[in-house]
Amino acid sequence: MKNLLANIKITVEEKVYLKDPESSDKGKMIIEHGIKLMEELGLEAFTFKKLAERTGITEATIYRYFESKHHLLVYLISWYWSWLEYRLVFATSNIASPEERLRVAIRILSGRIENDMDFAHIDEVTLQKIVISESAKAYLTKEVDENNKEGFFLSYKRLNKRIASIILEINPEYQYPASLVSTISESAHQQVFFAKHLPSLTNLDPKQENQLVDFLTELVFKTIKG
Numbered sequence: 001m002k003n004l005l006a007n008i009k010i011t012v013e014e015k016v017y018l019k020d021p022e023s024s025d026k027g028k029m030i031i032e033h034g035i036k037l038m039e040e041l042g043l044e045a046f047t048f049k050k051l052a053e054r055t056g057i058t059e060a061t062i063y064r065y066f067e068s069k070h071h072l073l074v075y076l077i078s079w080y081w082s083w084l085e086y087r088l089v090f091a092t093s094n095i096a097s098p099e100e101r102l103r104v105a106i107r108i109l110s111g112r113i114e115n116d117m118d119f120a121h122i123d124e125v126t127l128q129k130i131v132i133s134e135s136a137k138a139y140l141t142k143e144v145d146e147n148n149k150e151g152f153f154l155s156y157k158r159l160n161k162r163i164a165s166i167i168l169e170i171n172p173e174y175q176y177p178a179s180l181v182s183t184i185s186e187s188a189h190q191q192v193f194f195a196k197h198l199p200s201l202t203n204l205d206p207k208q209e210n211q212l213v214d215f216l217t218e219l220v221f222k223t224i225k226g
Helices: 002-006 025-041 048-055 059-065 069-092 098-110 124-138 144-149 154-170 177-197 211-225
Strands: none
Touching (some): 025 048, 025 069, 025 124, 048 059, 098 177, 098 211
């Protein structure tokens, strides 16, 4: 299993990038430092010029990989969702019970993560912070319909569909599995953000590690089981 995991490659839709950053050391450096700088500055203040200064890679070279910082953001968010799906598949492959697989899925969506040494150039802990604070900006744009047609959000939709199918195993009569999964996916980020910045909008304590998982688990199972 360990050797199999080591050979896994997380894929991102080709339309998102001009040149696959996984294909070269410079590309991996752009991703590695792009994550750190975007989390540090925020998307609005982040620029390829600043990334070039941080990495020593020319700005022109960065533009050979990504058309814009929005495309880089979409790449990072897409990579994150694909990584979560990869974790979900392996975590649930030997679990027969759909109820237990759904509990695992909720933990993966909303629980604490650790850096994955199989992808040494990706700081998943820092990337999760970007997902929490910036991921909505990947699709809340005027170009969302065009981006969607180009496949920008396939990894997110694929993960949600996988979890929705588990819900239907538990209750085939439940009418809103996709709506429920997208709700908990977004809530997993929003509740963390609210707890840190707008605490009056949530009952969650950021110091209580399992609260969010417990809240979403209760919400989902009470919803689908009535």
